Every structure is written in C-alpha cells, then in structure tokens.
Amino acid sequence: MKTQRQLLNGWGRTQKVTSEVVDLKQITDTENIFSEANGAGVIARGMGRAYGDAAQIAGGRVVIQEDRIDDSQLSGNHLTVHGGVSLNSILNSYVPKGYFVPVTPGTRYVSVGGAIAADIHGKNHHLDGTFTNHVSQFELITPTGTHQIDKDLDEDIFWATAGGMGLTGIIVKATFEMIPIESAYIKMETRRCTNLDELMAVMLGSDDKFRYSVAWIDLMAKGGDIGRSVLTRGDHAILDELHGKRAEQPLKYVANTKLEAPKWIPTGTLNTVSIKAFNELWYRKAPKLRQDQIATLASFFHPLDGVGSWNRIYGNSGFLQYQFVVPNGQEETLRKIVERLSAAGVASFLAVLKRFGAENKGLLSFPRPGWTLALDIPIGQENLSSLLNELDDEVLGVGGRIYLAKDSRASGPTIHKMYPEIDKFAMIKSKLDPNGLIKSDLSRRLGLI
CATH class of the missing domain: 3.30.70.2520 (Alpha-Beta Plaits)
Known part of the structure; x- marks a missing residue:
C-alpha cells in the first residue's frame, strides 16, 4: 500500500498537522485500512472544505477517494455515485441532462461522502432539509467490515452517520434523489x-x-x-x-x-x-x-x-x-x-x-x-x-x-450539552468500531468517542 506523509489543515488554514495519506483505490484489502494504522487513528477526507480539524488526524491515517463520476448511475431521479465524487463533478455531468443536486452548501467542492458526514445544508433548508434527507442508502467501510446501509432498514447506523463527521466509517458509495430542472x-x-x-x-x-x-x-x-x-x-x-x-x-x-x-x-x-x-x-x-x-x-x-x-x-x-x-x-x-x-x-x-x-x-x-x-x-x-x-x-x-x-x-463540555444524543451516537459507533480506530482531531478535542 502506497502512503505519503502530508501536512494537512482545514479550510480555515489553522491547526496544521502531519498525517499519513492513502488513496482508497490503492488498497486491495479494506481490512488493512484500519489494521495498518497502528492505532494512531483513521479518518476519511473529502475535498478538505471542513473549516477546522474534522478531516485530519495528527500522526494518524487520512483516507481519500478519487473524484470519479464516469461510472455513476441514474435511475429515475436517483443517482448513485462513489463517496469521493464532488458536487462539482455531479453538476458538470448532470445539469446539462436536466438535474440539480437536492442540497448544496456555499461551495460545490464537497464530496458526497463529506456531504453525508457533515449533513450539509443550503439555502433551501426551510423547505427541503439537509442533504441526507434525500439519501436512500450508502455503503460504509468500518473495522468490522463493509455495510450496506438503508435509510428504512438500518435507521440507527444511517442517522448516526448523517452528521457524524466521518466517525462511523468511510462512505464509499451513496444513492440520493436529484431535482429535475428545466434550465441552468x-x-x-x-x-x-x-x-x-x-x-x-x-x-x-x-x-x-x-x-x-x-x-x-x-x-x-x-x-x-x-x-x-x-x-x-x-x-x-x-x-x-x-x-x-x-x-x-x-x-x-x-x-x-x-x-x-x-x-x-x-x-x-x-x-x-x-x-x-x-x-x-x-x-x-x-x-x-x-x-x-x-x-x-x-x-x-x-x-x-x-x-x-x-x-x-x-x-x-x-x-x-x-x-x-x-x-x-x-x-x-x-x-x-x-x-x-x-x-x-x-x-x-x-x-x-x-x-x-x-x-x-x-x-x-x-x-x-x-x-x-x-x-x-x-x-x-x-x-x-x-x-x-x-x-x-x-x-x-x-x-x-x-x-x-x-x-x-x-x-x-459545551458540545456535549448542545448535542444531547452524543452518548447514543457513541454506542452505535462502538458496534461498528469496537476498538475506537476511527477518530479525528475534532473527535479527540471534543471527546466525541
């Protein structure tokens, strides 16, 4: 497995740390993602647009995915893409076909995996809610294996992952509903x-x-x-x-x-x-x-x-x-x-x-x-x-x-009071990651795991 030490920071350009960066496509055995990190921690990273320390881990491993949309699939209004695909790539490919993403933040340089992990919102939340409101299923790689998560069948894991800042696993594929449009x-x-x-x-x-x-x-x-x-x-x-x-x-x-x-x-x-x-x-x-x-x-x-x-x-x-x-x-x-x-x-x-x-x-x-x-x-x-x-x-x-x-x-302590379901989140995460291998600088700073 080819890895590279890199200096990383969030979009705010603060809290610079060195991590071992590995591209998911270079990993032949997904179990190695976590086992070879030597307990230092593993976190997924999309386009690097989290402002703070959510997508980095000092001394640990950061997993990235290719922004590749060539094998995306559209069925009706539902689009299935890899977790590393950016909203930018989706818009370039599907606006000309008459579709728009259900929710976008103020930047199009956000990966689909990141959109779910941060449960992004946009200018239409007052009517349409967050991005994960429009997601029906996703594939999640964790230390306990690869899981196919359905919104209706796997509610606990789905809603722990939605907004869970990547701490439940690596989102490698997702299906969500697009908006039909008549113009750009x-x-x-x-x-x-x-x-x-x-x-x-x-x-x-x-x-x-x-x-x-x-x-x-x-x-x-x-x-x-x-x-x-x-x-x-x-x-x-x-x-x-x-x-x-x-x-x-x-x-x-x-x-x-x-x-x-x-x-x-x-x-x-x-x-x-x-x-x-x-x-x-x-x-x-x-x-x-x-x-x-x-x-x-x-x-x-x-x-x-x-x-x-x-x-x-x-x-x-x-x-x-x-x-x-x-x-x-x-x-x-x-x-x-x-x-x-x-x-x-x-x-x-x-x-x-x-x-x-x-x-x-x-x-x-x-x-x-x-x-x-x-x-x-x-x-x-x-x-x-x-x-x-x-x-x-x-x-x-x-x-x-x-x-x-x-x-x-x-x-x-402030975050724990603001998010009273952190304990429930931690319990669900522990079933997917019993040894606590998935973590980030943000999760360590706030005691989320």
Whole structure:
C-alpha cells in the first residue's frame, strides 16, 4: 500500500498537522485500512472544505477517494455515485441532462461522502432539509467490515452517520434523489433591508414562497443600521422565463474559476478598515428591490468558487468560521448576538443568515428549526476567543448549537450539552468500531468517542 506523509489543515488554514495519506483505490484489502494504522487513528477526507480539524488526524491515517463520476448511475431521479465524487463533478455531468443536486452548501467542492458526514445544508433548508434527507442508502467501510446501509432498514447506523463527521466509517458509495430542472438558471429576487428587524420580518413573512433564501449581513454596522443586509431569494427558472441565448441553450452549465487568490497575502489585509469599506460598498451596490432577475446556478449558489483558493486572502494565520443556530422564537437572542458582534467590531465580510426548517433524526446533525448565522473571522482579532465562548453560552442557553463541520475552537463540555444524543451516537459507533480506530482531531478535542 502506497502512503505519503502530508501536512494537512482545514479550510480555515489553522491547526496544521502531519498525517499519513492513502488513496482508497490503492488498497486491495479494506481490512488493512484500519489494521495498518497502528492505532494512531483513521479518518476519511473529502475535498478538505471542513473549516477546522474534522478531516485530519495528527500522526494518524487520512483516507481519500478519487473524484470519479464516469461510472455513476441514474435511475429515475436517483443517482448513485462513489463517496469521493464532488458536487462539482455531479453538476458538470448532470445539469446539462436536466438535474440539480437536492442540497448544496456555499461551495460545490464537497464530496458526497463529506456531504453525508457533515449533513450539509443550503439555502433551501426551510423547505427541503439537509442533504441526507434525500439519501436512500450508502455503503460504509468500518473495522468490522463493509455495510450496506438503508435509510428504512438500518435507521440507527444511517442517522448516526448523517452528521457524524466521518466517525462511523468511510462512505464509499451513496444513492440520493436529484431535482429535475428545466434550465441552468435561477430566477431571483434581491432586496436590501435597513436593519436586522426588517430582514427577519421579510424572511418570516415570505421565505416560504421561495425555494432558496439567504441574507448577507453587515456586522460592522452600528446603531439603527445594525444587521443591515442584502436578502437574495430564488427558484429554478423554467423555460418560459428565459429569453435569447439562454432560451436557445437552457441547460448550458458554466462554472469557471475566474481568478486565483495569490499564494501569499500579508496577514492583516482583511481588517476592520478594509472589511468596513467592503461592506459599505456591497450594501450600497445592492438594489432596494429587484425582482425576476436571471442568474446562473454558479453565481447564485457558489460565488466564492469563482476565486480559486479564496481562503488565502486571510493570510498565513488563517481564519475561523463561527456558525450557530437558535430556535424559532429566539429572535431576540439572535439580535443580541449580532449587537455584540457589532459592538466588538468583529471584522467579517462574509456573514450570512438563513432559516432552518424541520429537524431530521441525525444524532449529530446541526440544523434545527430556527435561525442560523455563519461568519468568517480572521485569526488575531483582540479578545475573540473569550467573545466566542460567551456567545457559545448564549446559544446553548436557548437550546441552540454550533456546527461541527465549521468548528475549530469549541470545548468538549459545551458540545456535549448542545448535542444531547452524543452518548447514543457513541454506542452505535462502538458496534461498528469496537476498538475506537476511527477518530479525528475534532473527535479527540471534543471527546466525541
């Protein structure tokens, strides 16, 4: 078996560790995946877009899979692919055939195995739920063998794996339902909201009329402008809504990387001054209300993917993403947190608010009905650690939680309180992995196993 020692980190470019990386296709006997790791730990890694330490293990083995879609199978609306296949590959292959993935996060560079392990959500959670809501079965390699997991027949293992951060095994194949579409475009509405109260009122009043909804928030705004935002909502455009060249080639899918972030950017380039200027420009350029716009799928869902390696713009120190959810009825808590972030001058040019719909059965799945705010924060801001610890307490106090796929700094006791079914998860995992061979830096830090 060919292995290679590599320096790995999450998308936030922090917590760099050395691991033994092995490609699954080079393994002839799957039992060797775990037995030859010498107890140091094994974890699967997809496209490396988990922000923190979820897909790495210091001194252990990281298993990767090829992003290969050539033998994918579509039966009706159900697609079966290997676990290493990315949403990017699926979109390139199937949008021209009239299909879209059921759920996508803000990047298309996510593997299907990673999508299940993190139980990803998108702009349509308020109506369609998470990715695993649309998965019917998957194949899982564990130290006890290879298991064919059916959502209806193997509920415990299925819902432990959904959101289980790869800790139940390596997902090597999965079947999920695709969305039939008539075009590679979105009919969208853009609306500028003067503050957080106006934004929440608009979203509560009319989000259900749109399949997709997301709001960018200016966290640098003060006073009566706190929470000023740009709300973008939309649905898949149908043929009758297209004109000109778009109507001639309605399913033409274009998703290019237009720019590449420089390999070296001075730490501190993104600071309070630069982000405040960016936020002012971004807010002012947005229309007060524009309806029936036509946008490409790539520009609507994955604008940051247009900049290759965009995480470099935070410099060598990197950044962290903080994402939390608070339940419906806790709008005052959300407002309080936004006010605290604003008062502290937290410099985040990427802060997005979405609404979550119904909760699924995932034992470690993040979403629950309510409001979720995600923000990127450069490392090095003064008193950031103590502020986020205090916000953790605010979120926990109202029955909320933070997202494991984004986390790089929470404490184990806090996470255990936020996810009360961790003990049940650990029991199911122990049957699949009785010797505790599957682990990650995240699971060790938080005591998940």
